[in-house]
Amino acid sequence: MTTEQQQLTDIRNQIDEIDRQIQVLIGERAKCAQKVADIKTQGGKVDAVFYRPEREAQVLRAVKERNDSVLPDESMAKLFREIMSACLALEQPVTVAYLGPEGSYSHASVLKQFGSSVVAHPVSTIEAVFEAVEKGEANYGLVPVENSSEGVVKSSQNELMRTRLKVSGEVEMEIHHCLMSQSLEHAQIKKVVAHQQALGQCEQWIKNHLPGAEVEAVESNALAAKMAQADATLAAIASEEAAQLYQLNILDRHIEDYHDNNTKFWVVGKDITQPSGLDKTSLIISIHNKAGALLDVLECFSKRNINMTRIISRPSTEKTWDYVFFIDVIGHKDDANLKEALDEVETKSAFYKLLGSFPVSPL
Incomplete structure (x- = not known):
């Protein structure tokens, strides 16, 4: 064995031992989460609150403050976000309604806020997000409220005026749109489909690059991707994840008119946040x-x-x-x-x- 091979073997052995220790500690954390659930439900309590956004925010802020590793603060916090998500699922599975289908930016924001162990519940409209929470079909809902270039989302505003639900969290997502289709050439595209907000965010790009194409607003970008999957003359505006999910070719990336393009989402639910x-x-x-x-x-x-x-x-x-x-x-x-x-x-x-x-x- 060469010196280089020996060095690599030694480091890999160290990594294996560190991984073992990490796994043991995560297991111990999971046991603590189960004890929390036992305490909250003792005596037959059925209205215990398991998801505590204020507690999760405090934990993640502490993770970033004490991070002195070579990993960036954001990367370290995302790792802990996933650990917390898995542990919360042991206490009580959390269902979150969002504007679907799967692959939408709303879906991505659910995963960012709650982690991948959440039960993501897609619905067809923003109004249906509020309705699902009000009826108890979901613990929480997540809705877009404002985009940095297109402004407020009126349907969310309307529901916030009407509902008795409380805002309990905020998520901000960088939005980078892709043009995707079954086709491989712009010349074959007859229509561009996307949510109205996405069409507005890419309005000038569409005029410059697809001047002859019809434009149609649909309920979500993920729905647009599903439509494009079934018709090669359609192009959808959606995320890279949507292109992978619906097996579409990405013709162009970063087609938003303003590259500093962010959307703010709010979490709504029945609980009051401390x-x-x-x-x-x-x-x-x-x-x-x-x-x-x-x-x-x-x-x-x-x-x-x-x-x-x-x-x-x-x-x-x-x-x-x-x-x-x-x-x-x-x-x-x-x-x-x-x-x-x-x-x-x-x-x-x-x-x-x-x-x-x-x-x-x-x-």
Whole structure:
């Protein structure tokens, strides 16, 4: 055996021993997860909450803070995300409804937030995501709320106005679109299909590269990929994962008009999330029709040095030329300073709805 072969053999033996130790420790962690489940269900409890987003956020932040290895912080956190997902599945399988079918960006965001041990439950519309959670068919739902280039997702906004569900988590995904088809040539493409948001994000690219093609909006990008699988004259806009899943040829990558293209997703459910130490709170308000009304509301936050990260207006469905505002601020609703601000906002608003508080995502 050469010196190089001996060195490699020694290192591989070290790796084998380290893997053995890692496996033993993961097994010990799994036992602890089972003990947690036993404690939560003792006495026949049936309403125990197993998924605690604030606890998971704290664990993942700690993983990143203590990471001093050659692995990047994000990679280390993703490894622990999967360990936590498998352990949670031992306590209670978690079902999450999302805009399907499999292979959509919503599906990818479910896996990012909950790990691959989640029970992903695809439905056909955003409205059906909320309905599945409200009816108890899923523990949580995950919906897109805003894209960095195309703005808000109106159907999600509509449901957030209507529902009694709470926002309990936030996921941000980089979105890089691919053009895919059974065909291998652009000349054979007669129609491009995708979700309306994706078509908007790729509008200029389509005009420049497929000027003669018809454009059709469908319920999801993954559905578009399924349609393209059945018709070689169609091209879908979707993810690389969708191309692999539906066995399509990728004709072009990164076709989004703005390459800094991100979509924000929210987790919705029936549970109220406890403080994690670094949180956001979201609310919806409408204001009285008088001079300075919006300024009066915003001063409730500014005078307490509360950072507002987002404010979006949209027409009210109740009254012509009236508007509602979606507002995000830093902090948890139970933080004394923010609680005081929210109480004051409610007194100054014509309509007030607290959507929930949730951890700032560590991933």
